[in-house]
Amino acid sequence: MEERRGFGQRRGGFRGGRESSFVPKPVEVGKEYDVDIQELSRRGEGIARIQGLVIFVPNAKQGDHIKVKITKISRRFAEAEVVGKGEAEGEGQEKEE
Numbered sequence: 001m002e003e004r005r006g007f008g009q010r011r012g013g014f015r016g017g018r019e020s021s022f023v024p025k026p027v028e029v030g031k032e033y034d035v036d037i038q039e040l041s042r043r044g045e046g047i048a049r050i051q052g053l054v055i056f057v058p059n060a061k062q063g064d065h066i067k068v069k070i071t072k073i074s075r076r077f078a079e080a081e082v083v084g085k086g087e088a089e090g091e092g093q094e095k096e097e
Contacts, residue, residue, distance in 0.1 A: 026051035
C-alpha cells in the first residue's frame with residue numbers, strides 16, 4: 001500500500017542538497033564598502049554589486065560612487081545605507097573599522 005503525505009509535507013531531496021553547501025557572502029553586516037551604483041531597481045533604489053552579490057542602496061542614483069554600510073544580508077541580496085562619498089580608487093574595497 002502506498003504511503004500518503006499530508007498537506008504541507010515535502011518529498012525528500014527537494015532542495016537538492018543546497019542546505020549543506022553553505023556559500024559565504026562577500027560582505028558583512030556593519031562593514032563599509034566603496035561601491036558604484038550601476039542601475040536603479042523598480043522601487044528606485046540604487047543597485048551595486050560586490051563580487052556578484054546585489055546590494056540595494058536607498059537614496060542613491062545611477063553613476064554615484066559612494067561609501068555604504070551593510071545593514072542586512074539575505075540569501076540573494078544585501079541592503080545598505082549611504083555613509084559618505086566613495087574614495088577615488090577601488091570599487092568594493094572594505095574599510096577596516
